Every structure is written in structure tokens, then in C-alpha cells.
Amino acid sequence: MRIPAAARRGPVTLFCAVTVLILLFQPVFAAQSSAESTAAIPAPSENLDLRLIIDISGSMRRTDPNNLRQPAVTLFSELVPEDSKAGVWTFGRYVNMLVPNKPVDEAWRSQVKAAAEKINSVALFTNIGGALEVASDDFYQDRDFSNTHFILLTDGLVNIDPSEAADRAERERILGPVLERFVEQGARIHPIALSDEADFPLLETLAVRTGGQFNIAHTDAELTKAMLQAFAGSASSDEVPLADNQFTIDSTVEQFTALIFRDPGADSIRLQTPSGNTLNRSDRKDNLRWLSTREYDLITLDQPEEGEWQVSGLIGTDSRIKVVSQLRMVVSQLPRQFFASDTLPLSIAFYEDGELITDQELLALMELTVEISTAEGRSGTRVVSGPASAAGVFRDDIKLLRDPGMYQVMVRADGGTFNRSHRQTTTLRPPFDVELQGQGSGNNSAYQLLLRPRDPGLDLSTVNGELTLTMPDGAEERRNLVANENRTEWATELTGQAGPGDYRLALSIEGKTQQGLTVGQTMDTVLARFPRDEERSSYARVTAASTLAPVADVVEPLPEPSEPQVSQDPRFSPEPVTVPQPADTAIAEPPETDEPIWRWWWLAIIILLLLPLLGGLWWWRKKASQGDNKPTSDNPESRRDESGQSAAVDRDNEDAIAPLTSAIATLDHEQEDDLLTGEPPELSPMADETAPDSLDLTEPSETPDSMNSDVDVPESSEIPELSSEDSLQSESDPED
Numbered sequence: 001m002r003i004p005a006a007a008r009r010g011p012v013t014l015f016c017a018v019t020v021l022i023l024l025f026q027p028v029f030a031a032q033s034s035a036e037s038t039a040a041i042p043a044p045s046e047n048l049d050l051r052l053i054i055d056i057s058g059s060m061r062r063t064d065p066n067n068l069r070q071p072a073v074t075l076f077s078e079l080v081p082e083d084s085k086a087g088v089w090t091f092g093r094y095v096n097m098l099v100p101n102k103p104v105d106e107a108w109r110s111q112v113k114a115a116a117e118k119i120n121s122v123a124l125f126t127n128i129g130g131a132l133e134v135a136s137d138d139f140y141q142d143r144d145f146s147n148t149h150f151i152l153l154t155d156g157l158v159n160i161d162p163s164e165a166a167d168r169a170e171r172e173r174i175l176g177p178v179l180e181r182f183v184e185q186g187a188r189i190h191p192i193a194l195s196d197e198a199d200f201p202l203l204e205t206l207a208v209r210t211g212g213q214f215n216i217a218h219t220d221a222e223l224t225k226a227m228l229q230a231f232a233g234s235a236s237s238d239e240v241p242l243a244d245n246q247f248t249i250d251s252t253v254e255q256f257t258a259l260i261f262r263d264p265g266a267d268s269i270r271l272q273t274p275s276g277n278t279l280n281r282s283d284r285k286d287n288l289r290w291l292s293t294r295e296y297d298l299i300t301l302d303q304p305e306e307g308e309w310q311v312s313g314l315i316g317t318d319s320r321i322k323v324v325s326q327l328r329m330v331v332s333q334l335p336r337q338f339f340a341s342d343t344l345p346l347s348i349a350f351y352e353d354g355e356l357i358t359d360q361e362l363l364a365l366m367e368l369t370v371e372i373s374t375a376e377g378r379s380g381t382r383v384v385s386g387p388a389s390a391a392g393v394f395r396d397d398i399k400l401l402r403d404p405g406m407y408q409v410m411v412r413a414d415g416g417t418f419n420r421s422h423r424q425t426t427t428l429r430p431p432f433d434v435e436l437q438g439q440g441s442g443n444n445s446a447y448q449l450l451l452r453p454r455d456p457g458l459d460l461s462t463v464n465g466e467l468t469l470t471m472p473d474g475a476e477e478r479r480n481l482v483a484n485e486n487r488t489e490w491a492t493e494l495t496g497q498a499g500p501g502d503y504r505l506a507l508s509i510e511g512k513t514q515q516g517l518t519v520g521q522t523m524d525t526v527l528a529r530f531p532r533d534e535e536r537s538s539y540a541r542v543t544a545a546s547t548l549a550p551v552a553d554v555v556e557p558l559p560e561p562s563e564p565q566v567s568q569d570p571r572f573s574p575e576p577v578t579v580p581q582p583a584d585t586a587i588a589e590p591p592e593t594d595e596p597i598w599r600w601w602w603l604a605i606i607i608l609l610l611l612p613l614l615g616g617l618w619w620w621r622k623k624a625s626q627g628d629n630k631p632t633s634d635n636p637e638s639r640r641d642e643s644g645q646s647a648a649v650d651r652d653n654e655d656a657i658a659p660l661t662s663a664i665a666t667l668d669h670e671q672e673d674d675l676l677t678g679e680p681p682e683l684s685p686m687a688d689e690t691a692p693d694s695l696d697l698t699e700p701s702e703t704p705d706s707m708n709s710d711v712d713v714p715e716s717s718e719i720p721e722l723s724s725e726d727s728l729q730s731e732s733d734p735e736d
Helices: 006-037 071-078 105-115 130-135 164-185 200-210 220-232 598-628 636-643 645-659 669-677 685-690
Strands: 049-055 087-093 095-103 148-154 190-195 236-241 246-249 253-261 270-272 288-292 296-302 307-312 320-325 326-332 346-353 367-374 381-382 394-399 405-414 419-429 432-439 446-453 458-470 476-480 490-494 501-513 520-524 525-531 539-543 544-548 586-590
Touching: 049 071, 049 095, 049 130, 071 105, 071 220, 071 288, 071 296, 087 130, 095 105, 095 130, 130 148, 130 164, 148 200, 148 220, 148 296, 164 200, 190 200, 190 220, 200 432, 200 539, 220 253, 220 419, 236 246, 236 539, 246 253, 326 405, 326 419, 367 394, 419 669, 432 476, 432 501, 446 458, 446 501, 458 490, 490 544
Parallel strands: 049 087, 049 148, 148 190
Antiparallel strands: 087 095, 236 320, 236 419, 246 307, 253 296, 253 320, 270 307, 288 296, 326 346, 346 394, 367 381, 367 405, 394 586, 405 419, 432 446, 432 539, 446 490, 458 476, 458 501, 501 520, 501 525, 520 544
């Protein structure tokens, strides 16, 4: 049976077009994948700009009686890296630039240390908004401020005028246009409150909205640690592990800074070099800076000796060894604030002399671990599974943290001949913020309880806050908080209707996420006293007593690297926790390939969409071939066959269409008649044997059998087979 040339050319042309489309779109998919992969590679921070703003108002004499701000300024001068810019401002009613914002060098450090002696508490007012504006007066410039950090030391009580109404209006201005200016520029504010009388809701809002870190410090040790946490989110730098009073310096280290905490009044520590020499704070060397306080020693040494160093003396927790090195480990910046439903992606890359290391043989030698610890000392460690991606990046996800509070994330790398570590802090916030605002005094006393949802994943229509109010005489009243028009705030007002005394407020909140998971929290009982004392802060933060985790997965605790045991979830390392761990955590394994699966799904969809068209063409070709068996003078193909003009064309096309017609050639006339009458053709054994595996699609959708005929498809259109691991790759693929 001869197949008409026109019928043969149709499928050939169609498959050629499909092949061209695939070849054209493949580079586009690859380019998009490459761009996404490059964008996810962590890089060393550049253009670091640190600005310290210090409150010198008269109220600081009471809230900071020991003037903790002076040693904090000195510490700031030592911790700022030399490849950055920094400046210092003070404020009361007016704002003064104490040290200009300029590149950091030894002259700048000396100027800051001298200026620290001038820190006092003599100003009349507390102009926080003006201080933020003056310290950021260069925001008009057309440049990137995303790596600009403002550390604000204050007691946090907005006071620009004797009038309470003026102070309230100024507070709203700070939380309005002033704060929006920082958000627009991407700059971060790290407030540190030096008193429990501070306006916590104000300071915490400044931190949360800008991605900064909020801390409270009552002692110089707490202030030092709060400064370090602020630096952890700004001056990203490498460390080398400090264990058993020892640390190792490799040949790539150009400088180290050792911050060694010790008990108050304890003797200053000493350092023993790898060659056996001893360094102490009385040494005078050109490459050595040594600052010793009551609670810590801060030692900076240029061009240190390679090998194992020893620290003599009792050293405290949070001690660390920062290094400046040609070999760097760079870890992606974690958000400073997150919610229980969030997943924190973690990316780790290595650089040598500023160049990203992609050598897979070298990266295969890296042993990476992640340790997550709470402020209470609970911790867990797991191994980061390799290998690194083709771009040289190790990836993991941190998720399923549930208890609100601050977490420290420590990444450690052991490369055999060198060690590096990197630490960050991040805070898990409760889904709701609650604030108690006091107004007036005496007979005009009033309070307003405000509830504000903060988790962006909440379904606001489901939020409900129920207040239990206990009167001074013990009577109880229950009421629901009333939402505003946009359901962005729920409130109720207290007026002291039962007379003078202490009113106890207990609040319970519940809601659902947009995925339907129930979340909620109960709040610590708070007192509202009538009549109100106007000397007290008008703004009090109500803290969460407990948080109800979403009704979700059963979460396994953080593992410790000892006593291996069988894990119920393959995503977790098979090590148990050695400390009670209510802050449950899981770190997901990275995918084993950087190839996004959606590229192959697109190709599969294109092929599947073409199958109905191919089936229709096949049916039409079969019908046309029957018509060719009755040649007439009106059939151009018949005339060309009779004259011999189409014979050469037929021979030229036979090789090209052979794969498409091999199965058809085995059909007999009876099968063709069945096909024309709508009955499905019965394939001969020969057709079954020649059907290619690549088109054996499992569980197809409902498709006419005529479209599922076995056809040999050219190799260029084969659907790539996906491994079981690829098929399970979800949209959580960090390269996707």
C-alpha cells in the first residue's frame, strides 16, 4: 500500500516544528534556572554602614545609673570592621554628631574612644524621632542602604514637650512617616532598651518593621551581648571554633579578634601561641590591641602565628574568635523576626580571595553542622547533608520551631586543614502583639487594650480576642475585643468602673491561618491600676504566656550528635536530643539536584498536547489513503505517480517518515475498516514489539484509543525519564 506524499509530509513537518520549539525553549529554561541559582548564592557583605545613636536625656540618670553607654561605645569602636563606615550620634532635645560617619581606621577608633568619655545624662528631652532623622539625613542619595544598620541605645520614652498630647502625636509620627522612610530604604534599626520603663511596643515595632533586633539590657554584660547580637545581623564575619580553651589559626588568617568573657573581678586571661610564647594585656606590640574590662577581654592580633592557640583562665559562654581571612564561609542572612509557620532557608558558600569556590572535590571535604540553641541553654545539632550544588552552595531549611523567643543559629565547617563557624540570632514572634495604653491620671484615668495580628499568614476574619477582667473586689467580667473596620486592630477600653484598685487582665486569642490551621496564644496577666500614675510609662507590652502551635505535623526535637538511633523521618539526622527540647526543630535535607523539574514538565505537557493532533492527522491520512486507491483524473497525486514525477520525492521522504509508518504498515484492511467505523484497531504483535518505552505513559487521562496508537517517535522528542527522587522534588526546592 502506497502512502500519499502529502499525508507523509504532514507528520514530518509537525515533528520538525516540535523539535525546533523544544530546542528554542530549552536555552530559555536553562537561562532562567541559572539566574535563579545565581541569585540564591550567598555573597560577602559589602558597603557595611553602622551608626550608633545614644540617648543622653536626663531620664537616663535613673534608667542607666551606671552609665553603661560608655563601655558600649568603646566596644562598638573595637567591633566595627575596617572595611566599613561608621558614626556616632547623641540626642536629647537636640541631636549631635559625636563622631562623623566615615571609613573606619585607627584614627577613627581613637576618636570614638575619646568621645565615649563625654557620654552623660544632661539633656532635657528625648527626641527619638529627631535622632533617627538626623542620623539618616543622607537617605536622599541615590544609593543602596540595605546594609545600613542603626543601633539605638535609649530608655525609649518619647518626650519632646511637657504636653502629653504632643508626645503622643510625636510617637505616632515616629511609627508613621519616620519609620516608613527606613522601611523604604531597607535600612535596619536595632533598638536596645536600658530600662524596664522603656516604651517596649515602640522600640519593638521599630525593629520588627525594619528587620532589626530588639533587646533589653540591665547590666553591662547584657548590654555587651545585645551589642554583639546587633552586630551579628550587620557585620557578618567568620569565626573559628573555640573549644576546651583552644582554637586553631590556619595559614589564610590575616587577623583574629578574641572576645573572651569571664566572671566579674576575675583575672585577665592570657594567650599562649603555637610556639609556646605567652601574650597578656601588658604587652606592647605594634600588631596587638588589648582591651580589658571587668567582664571581658577583647584582643585583636594582626598576622597571627599559624597553629593551635591556648586560652588560660576561666572563660565564659558567648566567648568567640573572629577572623579576617582569605578563605571565608558565607552564610545567608536569616530574617531577624519570623513566625511559626515560616521556613527559614539556609545557604552556605565558601570564598577564597573573593572568588566563589565551586571545586566539587574540595567541597566534598567539608563537614557542615548546624546548631540551634535557645536563650535558656537548650540546643541541638545536626549534620548538613551534601553534596554542594554545581554552583558550590550547600542548602538546608530550618523549620518547625514553635516556642516564641530568641534562637542562635551556629553553622560550623570542618575542612580538615581549617575550621570556620558563623553565628546569627533570630527571634520567633508570637502571631499577635498586645499592648496596654494608659491615658490621663487621677479621675481621668483610662486604659485601652490593643490586639494587633502580626503573622501575615493569618485569616483576619477568624481572629477573636476574649478578655477576662477581674475587678478589685474579685468579681469577673468577660468581654470580646472589638475589631476596627479593616480588622487590623482589636480593642477594648477600661475606665475603672468598679472603683479604685488593681484590675487584672487575662487575654486569650485564637484564629486560623489561610491554610486553615488553628493558632492562638494566652497572655500574661497584666495589672491596670486606677487611678493611674502619670509618672509611669503610657505604653506597656503584654507578653505571651504560651503559644498554641498550629495543628500540624508531629515534630521531632533537635538532635544531638551522639548515640545514633533510628529516626522516624528521613529528613532528620539519626541522633537523639541529650537535653530537654521543647523548641522543636527540623532541618530539611537539600535536593540532590539543582535541575528544576518544572522544565521537564513543560516539555511533557507540549508532547501530550500534540498527541490528539497526531491522532487526528493519522486518521485523516488513513482515510486519504483509501481515497488514493481509486485514482481519477482529478487526483493530482495520481497524475504525478503515473508520469513518474513524484517517485524521487517519495524515495527522499521514505527514510524520514519510516518511524511514523512502521506500525501502520502492519495493519490489514480489516483493521482499517474497523478504524473508519469508530472501532479501536487491534494492534498486531509486531506493533507491540516495536512500541517505544518512552511513550508508555502511566495512568493517562481519558483519551480516545485512536490517539494512543503505538508509533515510533524520533529520538529528539523522547520524554526524559525522572528518577523517583526527582519526581518527589517539591516546590520547596531552593533552586526552583
